[in-house]
Amino acid sequence: QLQLQESGPGLVKPSETLSLTCTVSGGSISSSSYYWGWIRQPPGKGLEWIGSIYYSGSTYYNPSLKSRVTISVDTSKNQFSLKLSSVTAADTAVYYCAASPVPIGVWNWGQGTLVTVSS
C-alpha cells in the first residue's frame, strides 16, 4: 500500500521560497506506474492542482503557478519535492502530495501539511 508523507517548514516569510518534501513508502518513486504531484488547499477554501512529475523528470504545471513552481524527484531517497518561489500570504495553504497513474489525477494522498506565509 503506497503511503505518502509531507515534511517541511510550517512558516515561510513573504518573498522567500517554500520548500516541501514528500517521502514515499510502500513503493518505488522510480516506478513507471506513477506520477508524483502536489495539490494545495487554502484554509476554508477549495483544492488547487499545482503540478506533477514522472520519475523520468517530465513535469506538468498549473499555468497560473508555472513561473514560480519547481517539482523534482530524488530517487536515492525515494522522495519528491516542491519549491514555490516569491511566496505571499495567498500561498498559505495545506499542501498535499499525491500519487497518480496519470499526469493529472490522484489515487493516493498524503495527510497534508499546513504552510503559513507570514513575517
Place this chain on the structure above:
Amino acid sequence: QAVVTQEPSLTVSPGGTVTLTCGSSTGAVTSGHYPYWFQQKPGQAPRTLIYDTSNKHSWTPARFSGSLLGGKAALTLSGAQPEDEAEYYCLLSYSGARGGVFGGGTKLTVL
C-alpha cells in the same frame, strides 16, 4: 484558465439519491477530461472515489457511481448514509498544457 463549476451545496435524505455535477467553462465535459471525484470530511485529507469518469477504487462504497450527464461529469449517490456528509470535489484534465482544474466543491448534507 478553464473554470470548473459544481453546485455549492446539496441536501439529501438518508437512504435517498442525489446527483452532483461538474461542468466546464470550455464546453461539454467528455471522457477526455478524465473526471475524478473526491470526498473530503472536515479536518481530513481528501479521498479519491472515482477516476476516469466512472471507475471506482477498491475502497469506494458501491453506492457511489460516476458518469457523464448532459454535458457534465456526474457523481450519483444512491442510498445516502449519514457518513456521506462531506465536501465533494471534481477534477478535470485539460490538454495543451492547461493542466488540471478542480471544481469549487459541493457541500453535501444528509438530513
